[in-house]
Amino acid sequence: MNATPDPALYNEDLAPVPPEKRDWTWLNMATIWMGMVHNVVVYEAAAGLMALGFSAAECMEVVAVAYFVLFVTMWFNARAGTRYGVPFCVLIRSAFGPFGAQVPVVLRGFCAIFWFSVQAYAATQAVDAIVGTVWPGWNTASGLFIGMPLHRWGAMALVWFLHAWVMNHGVERIGNFELIAGPLVIVIGAMATGWALTVGHGLGPLFSVPSRLHGWKFIAAFAGGVTGMIGMWSTFAVNIPDLSRFVRSERDQVVGQAIGLPVTALVFTPMAIITTSATVILFGHAIWNPVDLLLALHHPVITVLGGAVIVLATLSVNVVANIMPACYDLINIAPRRLNFHRASFLVLGLGLLFAPWLWFSEAESIFHVLDLISGLLGPVTGIMLADFFILRRQYLSVPDLYKRDGIYGGRNGWRASALIAFVVGGAVASAGIAIPALAWINGVSWFVGLVVGAAVYLGCQHRRTVVKPQTGLT
Structure with missing residues (x-):
């Protein structure tokens, strides 16, 4: 920093990571993604695709397209973080202005905390099953408190403590945690798949179920399936700089994400289908919830070990995909009062x-809320890409990102072009919810939001001119 930053926009956690401290390699990025892709929600997503009528092979095709699109999007959006070492909540200021940026930052933070809460509750169910298996008396504490049994409250306290313990070690140690957690979850998943192949004497009945979709119905369902898969990670598509700022080179972040994101997803999805296929043979129906499967097996050792893996997988995804981004978003709101440590505990409380x-008993409601937010984040992704690659030509004046009267300040800290693009893009992407005739947009809402947001933003900038790279743009 060669200029005095505004204290309302800056603290040590928001400051650029100096090049000498950007020491994450491709292996760090790959293992982080391995840990994130392996979680209960992604595991159950295969059930959602098969429920739409896809065959197992077609599920793989949906996953392949969705994660390839995600990989390309994150590859480009991560570049600014790697080049300048700043987090998403700071980068977004170049498009929205230092105060206008609070709009997408608060939206992203809300979604991150919500996802953390839902994922943590999935781990809570696993801990409850583990303790109840080891200590049967645990389940006798069945009195309800705010709609949940007391023994489940005890399990939740343990899960929240584990999250606090991991976060208390800081960003540097989180990378080391993922080096162990990501590969370990893959190893356990491979063991479960081996068990399923033995039980099913092969791939199992789910792989023999033919597709029920043909023609235009297949095309519409395919587009909806791809958008749904992207929707699960659309929040992370905007804040990938929160991770890439610690990576030592562009090559490392690209290679790491290529291995950890599409490749891991294509390995994990058939694991989920094969394992579930074995439950059809054993129980006569498919069991997609891993915790329900562990309880159905009635084997204490399997329940304990399997539950521990679910908890580990949840910690792995929650720490880097939800808590870390939410921490930066909260710090961005109050940099004078919050640091990473305080913000992490605030996230746990808000969760x-x-x-x-x-x-949890209304899963459809969860995804309706998250799909709406994901539709709004499509325009944010488009605006970020258009701003950095087309308008800024990949050059930013980092000191000006921390000043309210700098070249990104707009009018009193707000840049109308980005706000207009965000509102228009979000309205178009969400139009199918309010107007039945436009319901087809719901199947491609993220793509529509991204394209419309980028186009409107660039249209509002037609009078802007490029200035010298070292100073940024007007």
Whole structure:
């Protein structure tokens, strides 16, 4: 920093990571993604695709397209973080202005905390199953408190403590945690797949189920399936700089994400289908929830070990995909009062306020809320890409990102062009929810939001001119 930053926009956690401290390699990025892709929600997503009528092979095709699109998007959006070492909540200021940036930052933070809460509750169910298996008396504490049994509250306390313990070690140690967690989850998943292949004497009945979709129905369902898969990670598509700022080179972040994202997803999806296929043989119906499967097997050792893996997988995805981004978003709102340590505990507290145990019985409601937010984040992704690659030509004046009167300041800290693009893009992407005749947009809402947001943003910038790279743009 060669200029005095505004204290309302800067603290040590928001400051650029100096090149000498950007020491994450491709292996760090790959293992982080391995840990994130292996979680309960992604595991159950295969069930959602098969419920739409896809065959197992077609599920793989949907996953391949969705994760390839995600990889390309994150590859480009991560570049600014790697080049300048700043997080998403700071980078977005070049498009929205230092105060206008709070709009997408708060939206992203809300979604991150919500996802953390839901994922943590999935781990809570696993811990509850583990303790109840080891200590049967645990389940006798069945009195209800705010709609949840007391023994489940005890399990939730343990899960929240584990998250706090991991976060208390700071960003540097989180990378080391993922080096162990990501590959370990893959090894356990491979063991479960081996068991399923033995039980099913092959790939199992789910792989013999033919597709029920043909013609235009297949095309519409395919587009919806791809958008749904992208929707699960659309929040992370905007804040990937929060991770890439610690990576030592562009090559490392590209190679790491290529191995950790599409490749891992294509390995994990058939694992989920094969394992579930074995449950059809054993129980006569498919069991897609891993915790329900562990309890159905009635084997204490398997329940304990399997539950521990679910908890590890949840910690792995929650720490880097939800808590870390939410911390930066909260710090961006109040940099004078919050640092990474304080913000992480605030995220844990706010996560409880979402009362995930009340939402879990209404899974459709969860995804309706998250799909709406994902549709709004499509324009944010488009605006970020258009701003950095087309308008800024990949050059930013880092000191000006921390000043309210710098070249990105707009009018009193707000840049109308980005806000207009965000509103228009979000409205178009969400139009199918309010107007039945436009319901087809719901199947491609993320893509529509991205394209419209980028186009409107660039259209509002037609009078802007490029200035010298070292100073940024007007």
